[in-house]
Amino acid sequence: MAYIDLRGHQVWSNEFANNGEPLLSLHGGLSASHRWDWTILPAVEKQFHMYSYDRTAHGRTGVRPGFYHFEFQRDEAIAYIEDVIKEPTHMIGHSDGGIIPLMVAITRPDLVKSIVAIGANFHWDAGFSGDEFDGEILISEEDAAEYAELSPDSPETQIGIIRKAMEVWKCEPNLTTGDLAKITCPVLVMAGEEEPFSNHHTVDLYEALNDADLAIIPGATHSVMKDKPELALAVIRDFYSGLALRHSQEK
Numbered sequence: 001m002a003y004i005d006l007r008g009h010q011v012w013s014n015e016f017a018n019n020g021e022p023l024l025s026l027h028g029g030l031s032a033s034h035r036w037d038w039t040i041l042p043a044v045e046k047q048f049h050m051y052s053y054d055r056t057a058h059g060r061t062g063v064r065p066g067f068y069h070f071e072f073q074r075d076e077a078i079a080y081i082e083d084v085i086k087e088p089t090h091m092i093g094h095s096d097g098g099i100i101p102l103m104v105a106i107t108r109p110d111l112v113k114s115i116v117a118i119g120a121n122f123h124w125d126a127g128f129s130g131d132e133f134d135g136e137i138l139i140s141e142e143d144a145a146e147y148a149e150l151s152p153d154s155p156e157t158q159i160g161i162i163r164k165a166m167e168v169w170k171c172e173p174n175l176t177t178g179d180l181a182k183i184t185c186p187v188l189v190m191a192g193e194e195e196p197f198s199n200h201h202t203v204d205l206y207e208a209l210n211d212a213d214l215a216i217i218p219g220a221t222h223s224v225m226k227d228k229p230e231l232a233l234a235v236i237r238d239f240y241s242g243l244a245l246r247h248s249q250e251k
Contacts, residue, residue, distance in 0.1 A: 032059025
């Protein structure tokens, strides 16, 4: 775990020891790798060589221009795969971190072996229930203290990052079902039963893909990995077991 120079920007990068195929894990929006990695690790550590990083303006990685737009985050992921992993990789992510692999697979299908997209919407108009991205921004003392400790930017930067995220979420991502139909790798679409976007949107995502599995976890919210961790991890393990079986049969 250390900073790397990713095409001129200092990015906090993590690599977990294993000799399996590479897997890139992507945390959610306004989160960081240290909050996400240990949640997902039990499902992947025995089979994969896992990588992760704090995306620009998240965790230990500082701000730079354009940082919250999804095309920027897609291009940053592509750069990380090309420069750090250096070969096609499996990708798993939550929320924004689940959207980015879809975008990478559309733009650079040669870089993506499979995707697990958890709590991911493919379009901003996804049936959100109300004013999720409006109103006063409140930062807890805990979150403010963590940001001040980890981020290379000044504490005052945090409120601007959150405002930018809310602004972007009102108009991005902008993928269509036609875009999703271009994805050829296997995809697991997982969501909580009570996501902030509609279940219809999740089903539309699943049905637009060529090679996909769907898991809607009952009684779970957008925090599906915290709400129903054993069930969610079992579904992910089953998906990867299926990939391994498919690969062995193709040999």
